[in-house]
Amino acid sequence: MALHCGRSCRQYLLHLAHDHVDFRLPEIKALLSLRGRQFDPSENFQERSPFWRLNGLSEDDARSIMKRTVCGKSVFELWGHGATQTELKTSLLEYPAENMAPYLKQESTYKINVYTFNKTLLFKDRIEKIDALDFLPFEGKVNLKDPDHVFCLLEDYGSDPNDIPEKPLYMYFGRWIADGQRELIRSYSVKKRHFIGNTSMDAGLSFIMANHGRVKAHDLVYDPFVGTGSLLVACSHFGAYVCGTDIDYNTIHGIGKASRKNQKWRGPDENIRANLRQYGKEHLYVDVLVSDASKPVWRKEALFDAIITDPPYGIRESTRRTGSHKDITKPPDDFSGESHVPVSMAYHLSDIFTDLLKFAAQHLVLGGRLVYWLPVYRPEYCEEMVPMHPCLTLISNCEQTLSSHTSRRLITMEKTKEPEETDALAHLADPRFRPYQGHNSFREKYFSGLTKKSSREHSKTSSDGGE
């Protein structure tokens, strides 16, 4: 297969990590859109493959994406590809010599790596494969430690670890350009963070959320269920100014019982601001406030560039709202006695999402994004259950399985219209705009699924001949 013409027709090979597979495409698309680019894959594009061939990009575009992505491992300028050794060779010989020349000069040094997906190769096999490429006009010297240019032969041995073929199903060869940001998953690990809670988001997912949300430098980002601020930490890494609110006084002030094993109480340097300071981002800290997300405290205007949040599911931390005496639940653990949640009312999950979407429609800038997790009871899930709003357009919906019967979905929406008075009546015209049903008993269903009672009920239903 020929890779023809000049700079503009170059193909780039994106090598992705085999992690959070469903979240990768929306991440890459969001990052491309930050560069004003469309996602333009080659023919035979397979979303679940670790190798994506992309068109319509410049090298700068590719580098910019790698500066943000945690799903992408590396990107290469693609010189050749094929299903067999012969096809690969033909493809490489057809690649314009003038495109290769700048990187093969006599004065420069180089190295060739071999990467195999779903197979371990012996050292001698690697060497053999590199030697098989000696038809390429490399003029410089090999330098394994610090070469000027790095090249890579990537081989795809399929996706079944129990059925690994003798020969690769597909091969690529290209010039390495840049690595992605997977290192952030380690360096921002929650294990090393000063201040954590039971529901702190793992680093990889928090960066994915910031990317889905197109968070960028000079933005103002808000999290209405901020907890320990893990999402704000990720957003600040990309240069955004951050603020958040939470109904829990102790979490906001960083006091009370610690979540770490072997630690009883939180120390003096454990709060959201301290987390930002830990990563050198304190200058991006705006404020955190104690506030009830169902009763917004902000001016009713387009204030935020993005809203990135993980609302409570009602499992580990129960959902709360200030209000009347109807459903008095256990008073919150209150270290200092200053907590000001007068009465906790069960905040029905359906209301959380209705409120959140309405809030986003009013307070996001046009083009700004809302990214949030939606807890799902899998046996009853259907796409129509995803909350909608006339001012917000659904961009992506990615599932992360939590158990056999529960999962959470990362929903990304973009504000495409300013709110009008008629929007309050939208649900009358279209049932999808109605308050979200099906989540009110999420907490109940989550726990019932784990008991024997539930399984007995299931067998009873089937023996009754269905519904």
Added chain:
Amino acid sequence: MKLLTHNILTSHVKGVTKGYPLLIKATEVRVNEVEFNPQFVSRMIPKLEWSALVQAAEGDLPSSLIQDYENNEEFLRKVHRVLLEVEVIEGCLQCPESGREFPISRGVPNMLLNEDDS
């Protein structure tokens, strides 16, 4: 609490229609040095209620927005200082209509309402 936040906060006490801006009653204020970012300040200015900011700034800012502020570094630096460097550590915010007070402690405002005023 930074003055940027104060500028976008409003009273949500039940029945209140003129809950903005909240009155600042500060007992402890701190001024820190925060890295100046002209782009962020320029982008924030259109979202701000200028007169409320001038009032909160107590004399440090001109009463009306100057023209072509995006290119005026001196002006942007003044706005930056007011928005991000001045912090109310202790005190409260008062709803201008109902008189309800929201305490600020350790730099964090508590906006929670009781059953009677929500």
